[in-house]
Amino acid sequence: xxxxxxxxxxxxxxxxxxxxxxxxxxxxxxxxxxxxxxxxxxxxxxxxxxxxxxxxxxxxxxxxxxxxxxxxxxxxxxxxxxxxxxxxxxxxxxxxxxxxxxxxxxxxxxxxxxxxxxxxxxxxxxxxxxxxxxxxxxxxxxxxxxxxxxxxxxxxxxxxxxxxxxxxxxxxxxxxxxxxxxxxxxxxxxxxxxxxxxxxxxxxxxxxxxxxxxxxxxxxxxxxxxxxxxxxxxxxxxxxxxxxxxxxxxxxxxxxxxxxxxxxxxxxxxxxxxxxxxxxxxxxxxxxxxxxxxxxxxxxxxxxxxxxxxxxxxxxxxxxxx
Amino acid sequence: xxxxxxxxxxxxxxxxxxxxxxxxxxxxxxxxxxxxxxxxxxxxxxxxxxxxxxxxxxxxxxxxxxxxxxxxxxxxxxxxxxxxxxxxxxxxxxxxxxxxxxxxxxxxxxxxxxxxxxxxxxxxxxxxxxxxxxxxxxxxxxxxxxxxxxxxxxxxxxxxxxxxxxxxxxxxxxxxxxxxxxxxxxxxxxxxxxxxxxxxxxxxxxxxxxxxxxxxxxxxxxxxxxxxxxxxxxx
Numbered sequence: 254x255x256x257x258x259x260x261x262x263x264x265x266x267x268x269x270x271x272x273x274x275x276x277x278x279x280x281x282x283x284x285x286x287x288x289x290x291x292x293x294x295x296x297x298x299x300x301x302x303x304x305x306x307x308x309x310x311x312x313x314x315x316x317x318x319x320x321x322x323x324x325x326x327x328x329x330x331x332x333x334x335x336x337x338x339x340x341x342x343x344x345x346x347x348x349x350x351x352x353x354x355x356x357x358x359x360x361x362x363x364x365x366x367x368x369x370x371x372x373x374x375x376x377x378x379x380x381x382x383x384x385x386x387x388x389x390x391x392x393x394x395x396x397x398x399x400x401x402x403x404x405x406x407x408x409x410x411x412x413x414x415x416x417x418x419x420x421x422x423x424x425x426x427x428x429x430x431x432x433x434x435x436x437x438x439x440x441x442x443x444x445x446x447x448x449x450x451x452x453x454x455x456x457x458x459x460x461x462x463x464x465x466x467x468x469x470x471x472x473x474x475x476x477x478x479x480x481x482x483x484x485x486x487x488x489x490x491x492x493x494x495x496x497x498x499x500x501x502x503x504x505x506x507x508x509x510x511x512x513x514x515x516x517x518x519x520x521x522x523x524x525x526x527x528x529x530x531x532x533x534x535x536x537x538x539x540x541x542x543x544x545x546x547x548x549x550x551x552x553x554x555x556x557x558x559x560x561x562x563x564x565x566x567x568x569x570x571x572x573x574x575x
Numbered sequence: 576x577x578x579x580x581x582x583x584x585x586x587x588x589x590x591x592x593x594x595x596x597x598x599x600x601x602x603x604x605x606x607x608x609x610x611x612x613x614x615x616x617x618x619x620x621x622x623x624x625x626x627x628x629x630x631x632x633x634x635x636x637x638x639x640x641x642x643x644x645x646x647x648x649x650x651x652x653x654x655x656x657x658x659x660x661x662x663x664x665x666x667x668x669x670x671x672x673x674x675x676x677x678x679x680x681x682x683x684x685x686x687x688x689x690x691x692x693x694x695x696x697x698x699x700x701x702x703x704x705x706x707x708x709x710x711x712x713x714x715x716x717x718x719x720x721x722x723x724x725x726x727x728x729x730x731x732x733x734x735x736x737x738x739x740x741x742x743x744x745x746x747x748x749x750x751x752x753x754x755x756x757x758x759x760x761x762x763x764x765x766x767x768x769x770x771x772x773x774x775x776x777x778x779x780x781x782x783x784x785x786x787x788x789x790x791x792x793x794x795x796x797x798x799x800x801x802x803x804x805x806x807x808x809x810x
Contacts, residue, residue, distance in 0.1 A: 298632075318621045347649075352652060355649070365686055393686050419646055440603045443612075446612070446620065491748060545723065
């Protein structure tokens, strides 16, 4: 059986190999700091396997994360000059290869699709071929490897250094944004164990009017939205808002339809995810990947949609759930 | 009440545009201490959080192949391809992308598309290419706007598509929480059905905004060109 952890080791190894390249890159004025950041990230990926199954302490990993934060936040990381092709060379190559170039890029989703849909039905030596529940993640990894081999054969690229180099300059241009989503997930956990959720619940109950269903719907929906903006995802907001308003007021007092109230409540949280930099993997990482000058560009594009949809949710819940 | 100070740190930090890593790190440490965790527990929380959230970072595995293809002209070819379909404007292309993204997410295939796999190498250059065919070289501001909207189509499609699928994390979270806390019995199917009205609204609202982008682009870019031409004429 292919395990998800093996794939995390591969990602960790990739980070570490790139870190070695970075340390040797004389065009990067801060090469040692940069190499330390990505090297620690890679080592953390591997070490995490034992943290997850509780056979190693989490504290050293936590300390490494704090070191990474300091390296990135206090300007010890930088980027080298990318040795890459010029626009003219790219245009010439595009003319030469034509739409064949899409083939490897489309291989990634195609393999992911096969792994998610077909492979779970196969068995290998009495067990599933891919670890259960991780099929799509593993599919992405297998797809990336197949695509890489295909691209190298197709483009007659003999050296593995070329794709590594290309990947490295993309990583260097993203910089600290890479670590942010994982760090925010951590913050969510810390908020939860420190009782931030409970406090917000108490606050919400204090401002909650007990007379009209419509106001309670608005409090639940807007509360989910705002709480998600603060926490970065609806998963942390949902139990708190549902315990404070959703269940006791909307479902028990007002006899709302439970699936409707809860499903739409969660979707109000998703509207919040569209507008918060705390949801870095959806909003900040794409901005870095697309090399936008304004890191809030995607959020600005999503804000009107999010607000209108929040309104839609309030209307749908008021109209159909009671 | 005092643990909410951590939330305040986050809001102020992001509003004043400090380095987000530093903001989140400080907020985490502060909240942990205010919430009565020992320094050792805070460190362990950072470690556990990192280890259990690695899945959000694995898209890097696609970067080497995407980078290699880009060096050989993938983005240029995406632009070439789109310019053969003269009816496919930027807005229409992005709406099509939104529909596909939402449709596949509703079938449970959320990792098929994504910022690293499809937005950067394919969708964004195609959306730009469609605009370039009409208006020539784009100003940086327009380029940023088109890219931001491509990212937005990806997110909106994903968020409001995936909840229509039964086995997605958020649906299972709802049933898990409600069934264990309130001793009720909710089925994932009931919840997924109630996600459909909002999914349709999302498609209409965001699709409408994407289609309207064509008009905005025309106004901005043709307007700018007229201005430029009158300036030239005045000389």
